[in-house]
Every structure is written in C-alpha cells, then in structure tokens.
Amino acid sequence: GGTPTTATLHADKPGPTYDRHIFTQFAEHLGNGIYGGLWVGNDKSIPNTNGFRNDVVGALRDLKVPMVRWPGGCFADEYHWREGIGPQAKRPVKVNTNWGGVTEPNSVGTHEYFELLRQIGAEAYISGNVGNGTPREMAEWIEYVTAPAGSLADERARNGHKQPWALPYFGIGNELWGCGGNMRAEYAVDETRRYSAFIKPVAGTQILRVASGANADDTNWTETMMRSARDQVDGLSLHYYTVPGRGTWPPKAQPVGFDEHDWADALAGARRIDDLLARHTAIMDKYDPQKRVFLAVDEWGAWYAQDAGTHPGFLRQQNSLRDALIASTTLDIFAHYADRVRLSAIAQMVNVLQAMILTDGKKMVLTPTYHVFMMYRPWQDATVLPIDIVTPWYAKDQFTMPAVSGSAVRDKAGVAHVALSNRDPAQANTVTVKLDGIAATSASGQVLTGAAIDAHNTFAAPDTVHPMPFSAATIQNGVLSVTLPAKSVVVLDLR
Numbered sequence: 001g002g003t004p005t006t007a008t009l010h011a012d013k014p015g016p017t018y019d020r021h022i023f024t025q026f027a028e029h030l031g032n033g034i035y036g037g038l039w040v041g042n043d044k045s046i047p048n049t050n051g052f053r054n055d056v057v058g059a060l061r062d063l064k065v066p067m068v069r070w071p072g073g074c075f076a077d078e079y080h081w082r083e084g085i086g087p088q089a090k091r092p093v094k095v096n097t098n099w100g101g102v103t104e105p106n107s108v109g110t111h112e113y114f115e116l117l118r119q120i121g122a123e124a125y126i127s128g129n130v131g132n133g134t135p136r137e138m139a140e141w142i143e144y145v146t147a148p149a150g151s152l153a154d155e156r157a158r159n160g161h162k163q164p165w166a167l168p169y170f171g172i173g174n175e176l177w178g179c180g181g182n183m184r185a186e187y188a189v190d191e192t193r194r195y196s197a198f199i200k201p202v203a204g205t206q207i208l209r210v211a212s213g214a215n216a217d218d219t220n221w222t223e224t225m226m227r228s229a230r231d232q233v234d235g236l237s238l239h240y241y242t243v244p245g246r247g248t249w250p251p252k253a254q255p256v257g258f259d260e261h262d263w264a265d266a267l268a269g270a271r272r273i274d275d276l277l278a279r280h281t282a283i284m285d286k287y288d289p290q291k292r293v294f295l296a297v298d299e300w301g302a303w304y305a306q307d308a309g310t311h312p313g314f315l316r317q318q319n320s321l322r323d324a325l326i327a328s329t330t331l332d333i334f335a336h337y338a339d340r341v342r343l344s345a346i347a348q349m350v351n352v353l354q355a356m357i358l359t360d361g362k363k364m365v366l367t368p369t370y371h372v373f374m375m376y377r378p379w380q381d382a383t384v385l386p387i388d389i390v391t392p393w394y395a396k397d398q399f400t401m402p403a404v405s406g407s408a409v410r411d412k413a414g415v416a417h418v419a420l421s422n423r424d425p426a427q428a429n430t431v432t433v434k435l436d437g438i439a440a441t442s443a444s445g446q447v448l449t450g451a452a453i454d455a456h457n458t459f460a461a462p463d464t465v466h467p468m469p470f471s472a473a474t475i476q477n478g479v480l481s482v483t484l485p486a487k488s489v490v491v492l493d494l495r
C-alpha cells in the first residue's frame with residue numbers, strides 16, 4: 001500500500017565517519033538511573049560484580065556502548081568528587097536537590113564509575129562541576145583520575161587503583177544557562193575559558209574539552225561560545241528533547257496508551273533536530289570552517305509524563321515502538337551532520353527518560369530503543385554513504401513528515417548497511433534504492449515492529465517488541481527493493 005519510495009544510495013561518494021561516540025549513553029545520579037538500575041552494592045539477592053548488576057552490564061556490553069557520560073546532567077554542577085572516594089561508610093550522604101529530594105549515598109563515585117566502564121568496555125566522559133565548584137576542585141579531580149605520580153595519584157592508589165585512568169572527554173559543566181548556574185551566554189563563555197585553562201592532560205594523553213551548549217534553538221548561545229571560546233574547547237554541546245504536547249512543562253504526554261495524534265506529534269518533534277542541527281552547525285561553520293570543534297548532542301531523547309505511581313522527579317517512563325522510531329529518526333539525521341556531530345548521548349541509559357533498559361528489583365527488560373541501538377551497531381566508526389530518499393508524506397492532524405527515514409554506512413570490512421524506517425503507522429511502503437557503487441547481490445537483516453503504535457516490553461512480556469529476521473528485501477540489477485511494514489525499523493546488510 002501507499003505511494004512507493006525511491007532512493008539513491010551513493011556509495012561512490014562516501015561521506016565522513018559516523019563516529020562511534022554518537023552512541024554514547026548518559027547515566028546521571030537521577031532516580032534509579034544508577035542506584036538500583038546499575039549499582040546494587042552488596043545486595044546479594046541481585047547477581048553483581050563489584051556492585052554492578054550482571055544482567056544490565058551484560059546487556060550494555062552486548063550493545064558496544066562506546067562511552068558513558070557521568071555524573072550528570074544537573075547533578076554534575078553540584079557534585080563534589082571528594083565525597084565519592086574512600087571507604088564507603090565514610091562517604092557523606094547528601095540530598096539530591098535536583099531529582100526527587102532523595103538521599104544520595106555517594107556509593108558510586110569515581111572508582112565505581114571507572115569499574116563500570118571497565119565492565120562494559122566503555123570510555124569516560126566526565127562532566128565537571130562549574131556551577132558550585134571551583135577550577136581548583138575540577139583540576140584536582142582530573143589530576144586524581146589521570147596523574148601517574150604525586151599525592152593525588154598516591155591517594156588514588158591507596159583507594160585501590162594504582163594505574164591512572166584515561167579521560168578522553170571532559171564536559172565543562174552542564175546546562176550553564178539553567179541548573180548549571182543560570183548564566184548568560186556572555187558570562188558562561190568567560191567561565192568556560194577560565195575552566196578550560198585548568199584542564200591539563202598528562203603528557204602523551206588527550207582530554208577533549210566540551211563546552212556546555214545551547215538548549216534547543218538558542219543559537220545565540222552557540223554564536224557566543226564559538227565567537228569567544230572556540231580556541232579553548234574541542235567540542236560544544238547541544239541539548240534537545242522531544243516533548244510532545246506543544247511545550248507544556250512538565251511534560252504531560254503519555255509514554256504508552258497514546259493515540260495516533262501523539263504518535264505523529266512525537267515523531268515530528270524528533271525530526272526538528274534536523275533544523276536545529278542545520279542552524280547550529282551553520283554558526284559553527286562560520287567560525288570554524290575546518291570543523292575542528294565538534295558538536296556534541298550530549299542529551300537527546302523523548303521526555304514524557306513519568307509512569308503513574310513512580311517517585312516524583314525520577315523521570316521514569318515506559319518506552320515503546322514510537323521511541324524506537326524516534327531513535328532511528330535521530331540516528332539517521334546525525335548521518336547528515338556526521339562531519340560536525342561526532343558525539344551524542346541519549347538521555348538516559350537505564351530507568352530514566354528514553355532508556356535502553358528498565359529494571360525493577362531483580363527484573364530487567366530491554367526496551368525498543370535498546371533494540372534500535374543494537375541494530376545500528378554497524379554504524380559505529382563506519383563511513384557514511386549518502387542516501388537521497390524521495391518519499392510520500394505521512395500526515396496526521398497538524399503534523400506532517402516524510403513517511404520514510406533512512407541512512408547508510410559502509411563498515412571497515414567493506415559491507416554496506418542500510419537503515420530504513422517507516423513512520424506511517426498504517427501503510428506499508430515499498431522502497432526501491434538505486435545502488436551506485438555497490439556490487440552487492442543480496443540483502444538480509446532485521447525488522448523491529450509491533451502490533452500497536454505503543455507496543456512495548458514489560459517484565460511480564462519482555463519480548464513483545466524484538467528484532468525479527470527480515471526477508472522482504474531483494475537486489476536485482478543494482479536496485480534494492482524493500483517492503484517496509486507500517487511503523488517499522490529495518491536494518492539490512494548488503495552483500
């Protein structure tokens with residue numbers, strides 16, 4: 001059904017690398033994002049290794065999570081790293097003022113974070129405290145983490161880790177325009193310059209400095225940072241959340257149990273990032289045509305009303321097939337900007353906002369978003385292959401969008417991978433893709449779909465939305481032809 005879609009895949013005109021750091025995950029001290037979701041400490045009833053639950057770590061390792069952004073978020077600009085080192089029993093118990101007013105035991109601190117990274121095989125991206133910290137506190141944290149010798153290195157060794165850790169990415173605060181200090185761009189840029197001066201990598205190592213960036217369409221922020229701090233940083237952040245329901249705050253749209261109006265609202269909202277990236281990257285291009293400074297979309301995802309009955313401020317929300325399409329839509333759009341967008345972090349990894357994984361006590365379930373990230377694993381560090389798609393429009397009420405989204409890459413082994421999503425919830429769509437510069441003769445892969453637009457996984461029914469083998473794709477005479485089911489994400493390997 002539906003008007004067919006035609007596309008051309010330009011494998012003969014390869015683009016930039018799709019940086020694996022685009023698949024970074026954000027884990028904040030927020031709700032059960034860390035406590036309960038990742039860390040169970042000495043709770044013997046949940047199998048764990050050095051305090052981190054084996055089921056969740058295993059699922060994240062399978063996903064090849066390249067990097068974890070920590071400890072916030074808003075939490076980062078009130079975090080004092082010294083409170084999270086040394087014997088657990090001596091660590092101060094604080095109040096998490098940003099997220100639900102619950103106590104923060106400081107059980108997960110620097111050593112535990114790096115232990116988590118070791119277990120899942122990921123790199124470090126720490127956000128420093130600019131909001132109520134000092135440049136000295138930040139510099140000493142970096143020294144504690146990275147120094148091979150000196151008193152802080154000795155202290156680290158006494159606390160159980162003789163070897164310095166690698167700290168490839170470091171955030172200079174978070175949302176300095178808001179929870180990070182209510183700063184005007186003009187003030188934040190000077191603070192950024194000052195803090196940047198005290199981020200000093202050990203000889204022979206590198207720490208990429210990421211400036212706190214704009215909220216959504218605040219292009220003045222990007223302009224100010226690029227004009228006056230581009231030489232002091234390596235990356236500039238941008239945060240953008242998909243909030244259906246026309247900007248009502250706190251978000252009121254439901255994560256499940258919604259109708260087609262809300263489906264279209266959310267997917268149209270996710271597509272807005274294309275326009276935002278066009279505008280922010282144009283400003284960056286003006287000041288930095290060489291594209292030395294990368295754009296780090298280090299918070300993105302859907303933000304709905306939190307699940308009924310969950311603790312206020314924990315931002316716990318179910319995750320449905322709609323979120324899978326938000327993820328694929330966003331990852332496809334990043335392909336267009338991969339020369340500039342070289343880092344992104346979905347918010348957040350476990351139990352918070354658009355999560356990969358939900359837990360409840362001993363139970364764990366993988367979300368549709370997890371499955372999309374799994375299907376897109378070949379995108380990590382592969383070469384972007386431009387794909388031009390001419391597709392019918394899908395419309396519901398005031399929301400309109402191209403029905404089909406897509407992106408393509410070629411991996412290091414030379415295999416091309418194509419992702420195609422059908423945002424139309426009712427009509428299948430047959431896509432024919434002219435393959436320029438690809439000799440493949442067969443296409444196989446997986447499809448993620450469900451019976452309902454809000455199909456989702458629960459602890460009782462964890463496999464309702466699960467990738468299935470996909471066979472409705474053929475290649476003949478250099479043309480790939482794929483029939484996408486309604487509301488589906490399909491990823492194919494061309495061989």
Ligand code: AHR
Pocket residue numbers: 028072073074075174175299347348353
């Ligand atoms: O991800 C939740 C919060 O959203 C983060 O702490 C903050 O940076 C943003 O406002």
